Amino acid sequence: MRALGERRGRRREGKFLVEGPKVIRELIARKAGVELLLWKEGAEQKPELARLIAEARALGIEAFAVSPALFSELVATETSQGAIAVAPQRWSSLEEALGPETTDEKAPPRAIVVAAGLQDPGNLGTILRSARFLGVAGVACLAGTTDPWSPKVVRASAGTLIESPPARLESIAELAVLARARGYRTVALVARGGRPLEAAPLPRRSILLLGAEGPGLSTAISDAADERVTILPSDPRAESLNAAMAFAVFAHAWRMEWARPDTVPACPGPGEQPSR
Numbered sequence: 163m164r165a166l167g168e169r170r171g172r173r174r175e176g177k178f179l180v181e182g183p184k185v186i187r188e189l190i191a192r193k194a195g196v197e198l199l200l201w202k203e204g205a206e207q208k209p210e211l212a213r214l215i216a217e218a219r220a221l222g223i224e225a226f227a228v229s230p231a232l233f234s235e236l237v238a239t240e241t242s243q244g245a246i247a248v249a250p251q252r253w254s255s256l257e258e259a260l261g262p263e264t265t266d267e268k269a270p271p272r273a274i275v276v277a278a279g280l281q282d283p284g285n286l287g288t289i290l291r292s293a294r295f296l297g298v299a300g301v302a303c304l305a306g307t308t309d310p311w312s313p314k315v316v317r318a319s320a321g322t323l324i325e326s327p328p329a330r331l332e333s334i335a336e337l338a339v340l341a342r343a344r345g346y347r348t349v350a351l352v353a354r355g356g357r358p359l360e361a362a363p364l365p366r367r368s369i370l371l372l373g374a375e376g377p378g379l380s381t382a383i384s385d386a387a388d389e390r391v392t393i394l395p396s397d398p399r400a401e402s403l404n405a406a407m408a409f410a411v412f413a414h415a416w417r418m419e420w421a422r423p424d425t426v427p428a429c430p431g432p433g434e435q436p437s438r
């Protein structure tokens with residue numbers, strides 16, 4: 163479990179760590195293959211954790227209490243909720259994110275995002291969460307991007323990592339071959355020099371290329387894109403958006419242009435409860 167705290171260990175084992183009874187219970191409910199549950203000795207007095215332990219043992223999942231000192235060495239947060247579990251990584255395929263091949267120019271609108279070198283785990287976790295919320299079909303992580311199975315990404319994704327896992331992408335060339343057969347165009351989000359997002363004709367089937375915090379996309383990737391767009395500030399003196407916020411702005415703009423009215427839930431009226 164110590165090894166799973168590092169990217170090299172997670173890659174070698176093909177597993178990752180999950181903290182907190184709520185997320186662990188979600189994993190178990192989704193039959194995500196939880197293999198081991200540990201909790202801080204004494205925390206089993208909490209009703210929520212006691213129920214989780216009973217549920218795990220009933221399903222044959224190994225579950226043990228460990229000393230507070232040892233538990234603190236295994237968790238990544240200073241204020242842990244007292245439980246940690248091990249589960250297998252389950253990646254999506256790039257083909258699954260892009261959808262089936264088609265020559266129909268009026269194929270259903272679809273968008274995915276490629277994280278090309280993002281290094282901040284919080285940004286990547288938020289992008290995973292926002293992509294699902296805004297109807298983006300998938301997230302692909304280009305080689306060199308931060309590990310989506312790190313504890314910080316798992317926490318920031320709020321369970322989306324489990325429900326809609328990312329795809330691995332070794333090279334932009336690999337993406338180009340698959341995208342071309344499915345009618346996609348690539349859109350590079352650049353800090354400056356691109357067409358203003360408000361004026362850009364966003365492709366019906368879009369692949370958003372999102373670069374690293376600070377340096378952004380490499381010149382080779384941005385120059386090869388079909389479109390280059392920039393989110394302009396209302397106040398020229400304002401600080402730039404972080405990567406996760408910039409993605410959310412783009413994804414919402416794409417949805418406003420291409421989402422069918424019947425795919426966007428109506429807002430509840432006064433006194434009504436949101437539909438689920």
